[in-house]
Each structure stands twice: as C-alpha cells, then as structure tokens.
Amino acid sequence: MRIGKQDQAFTAIATSDADTITVRGHDLCDELIGKIDFTDYFWLLVIGEKPTSAQRKMLDACLVAIAEHGLVPSVQAARMTLASGPEAWQGAMAAGLLGMGSVVAGSSEIAGQYLAEVLADAEAKGTDVEAAAISSLKGLKAARKKVPGLGHPQHSAGDPRANRLLDIADELGITGRYVSTLRTLAEHAPGIIERPLPINVSGAIPAVILDAGWPLEALKAVPLLARTAGLAAHLYEESLRSIGFIMSNKADRAIDYDGIPASSSQKKA
Numbered sequence: 001m002r003i004g005k006q007d008q009a010f011t012a013i014a015t016s017d018a019d020t021i022t023v024r025g026h027d028l029c030d031e032l033i034g035k036i037d038f039t040d041y042f043w044l045l046v047i048g049e050k051p052t053s054a055q056r057k058m059l060d061a062c063l064v065a066i067a068e069h070g071l072v073p074s075v076q077a078a079r080m081t082l083a084s085g086p087e088a089w090q091g092a093m094a095a096g097l098l099g100m101g102s103v104v105a106g107s108s109e110i111a112g113q114y115l116a117e118v119l120a121d122a123e124a125k126g127t128d129v130e131a132a133a134i135s136s137l138k139g140l141k142a143a144r145k146k147v148p149g150l151g152h153p154q155h156s157a158g159d160p161r162a163n164r165l166l167d168i169a170d171e172l173g174i175t176g177r178y179v180s181t182l183r184t185l186a187e188h189a190p191g192i193i194e195r196p197l198p199i200n201v202s203g204a205i206p207a208v209i210l211d212a213g214w215p216l217e218a219l220k221a222v223p224l225l226a227r228t229a230g231l232a233a234h235l236y237e238e239s240l241r242s243i244g245f246i247m248s249n250k251a252d253r254a255i256d257y258d259g260i261p262a263s264s265s266q267k268k269a
Contacts, residue, residue, distance in 0.1 A: 012048065024048050039063065042225065046218050054172040058212040059222070061168050062205045065161045066105070067226040068233070074099030075234050076247055082235050083244025089235055096231040097224060105223040111149030112206030112219045115181050129177070133184045137192040149182060149203020150189050157196070162204035169208040176211035 014023045021028040024044050032041065036050070039060050043051040051059065069075070078096030085091055100106055122132035140147055166183075169175045182203055189197040206219055214222070238244060 013045065046221060047213075047215065051213075054174055055212045057172055058169060058174050058208055059214070061165055062209050062222055063226040063229075065165055065201055065226075066108070066205060066223050068230040069104075069227070071247075072104055074104050074227070075231065078231050079234055079238045079242075080244040080248055082238045083242050083248075086239065092235055092238075093228070093231055096234075097228065100224065100227060105227055106220060107148070107202040108205045108223050109220040111203045112178075112210055112216055114148040115178050115185075115203075115207060115210070116216055118181055118185070119177060129181050130184050130188075133181065134188050134192070137185065137189055141193055147185065147189050147193065147197055149206070150186055150197040150199060151195075158198040159200045159204070161201040162199045165201070165204040165208050166199070169211060174208060174212045178207040178210040182207040 012024070014021070016022065023032060026032050026044075036044070037056075039056050040050055043049075043055065043059060071079075074096045077099045078092045081095040082089065082092035102110055118132050118136050119129065121136065122129045125132065137147065166175075166179060169179055182199060186197065186199045186203075205222060209222055210216060210219070
C-alpha cells in the first residue's frame with residue numbers, strides 16, 4: 001500500500017443519495033431489509049455477491065460452531081470491563097475482541113494460512129499435496145513448532161465440532177482441496193510428531209469455509225463475527241448478575257507474589 005498522495009480512491013461496498021441507499025448493487029430498503037438473512041448479508045457485504053445455498057449453510061455452521069467458548073480470557077476481559085464500566089458496552093465488547101489473537105479465535109486464520117502454504121509449496125515444487133504435507137510436518141517437528149489446525153488438549157480422540165463441520169462440508173458437496181489437505185496432514189501428523197493430533201475446530205473452520213469460496217484475506221472475519229454474538233450473551237448476563245469482580249478477586253487470590261520482599265525498615269515504616 002502506497003503512503004502519501006494517491007489517485008482517486010473508490011469503494012464498491014455502499015453509497016447513498018437523498019432517495020436511496022445502495023449496498024453491493026442492491027437497494028437496501030427494497031431488496032435487502034426483510035428479504036435476506038444476516039448470513040447471506042454478511043457474505044454479500046464481504047464478497048460482493050450472495051452465497052449459494054450450500055455456501056450459506058456452511059458459513060452458518062461455522063458461525064454456530066465458534067460463537068461460544070466459555071470463560072476464555074477474551075470473555076473474562078469483556079466481563080470485567082463491563083463490571084468496571086457498566087455503561088460502556090462498546091468498551092467491553094472491544095476488550096473481548098482485542099483479546100482474540102493467535103491463541104484464541106485467531107488460530108483459525110493461522111490454520112488457514114498454513115493450509116494455503118502447504119498447497120502453494122506443492123504447486124511450486126511440482127509435487128503432490130501428500131508429499132508437501134509430509135515435508136511440512138517434518139519441518140515443524142524439527143523446529144519444535146505446533147501444527148496449526150491439529151491437536152486439542154481436551155478432545156484428544158477428536159474434536160466433535162471439527163468432525164461435524166467436515167461432515168457438513170461432505171454433505172453439501174463443498175469439500176475440496178483445503179479439506180483434503182487438512183485430512184492429509186491429520187493422517188500423517190501423529191506418526192511424524194509422535195503424539196495424537198486430531199483435527200480441531202480451528203483447522204476445520206478455515207478448511208471448509210475456504211473450500212466454500214470464502215477469501216483467505218477475510219478469514220479472521222468469521223470467528224470475529226461469531227464471537228461477537230457470544231460476547232453479547234456474556235455482556236447481557238454480566239449486566240444482570242455480575243461475576244466480573246468475582247473473577248478479578250479469584251485471580252488475585254490465585255497468584256502468589258514472588259518478587260523482592262519488603263525490608264524490615266520498610267515494614268516498620
């Protein structure tokens with residue numbers, strides 16, 4: 001992206017005048033409001049065209065799968081922020097979204113980029129995906145790095161959310177090169193890394209939604225939108241029966257101080 005003076009800039013998303021509001025070439029009031037559901041609209045806004053039935057169902061499934069994840073750090077941050085400032089829902093929501101990085105929610109984007117890298121490597125070297133996957137896994141093992149999209153601390157026998165999303169992709173006829181690459185990685189990873197590494201939901205989401213036609217560059221939008229719904233639920237509950245300060249107090253009591261002790265003179269003072 002250039003910095004400084006640029007030519008005339010454009011947007012293809014929306015415009016309006018005194019009589020109409022146009023979004024992606026559709027009249028908002030006459031063609032969209034009351035005539036399109038939000039998943040269709042989300043797809044239209046991001047990509048510029050309405051999804052097929054299969055694409056809508058796949059995106060719906062991904063949003064439902066990742067919307068709620070319990071009291072993870074991003075949710076705790078949001079709830080404690082609302083407890084501190086009950087009037088600031090926007091601040092609490094922002095606190096939760098800002099906490100969604102490479103470990104929480106953003107892991108789907110990382111897994112999607114990894115799948116794309118394996119596919120690109122296979123194409124660049126003129127090998128099949130299986131050979132590229134094996135080579136990549138060996139490289140990750142040598143570097144002692146995790147395999148994006150594989151492994152789960154609780155669901156060692158298989159992440160049920162991931163399994164369901166992959167089944168839906170198969171049922172809808174969406175399964176393509178990304179899901180195939182993910183399954184190839186999952187097939188070889190346990191033997192190479194030498195531990196159970198089932199496909200997790202952060203691996204399944206990018207695989208199925210990329211095969212459905214979602215752009216890699218907008219991948220993080222899917223878990224962000226989904227978790228926004230989950231955060232809304234937590235913030236509403238927080239406003240009714242607050243646990244923000246309870247969580248804060250529990251954290252304070254759970255952490256021991258191991259810094260420099262106060263001197264005897266300081267104690268007397």
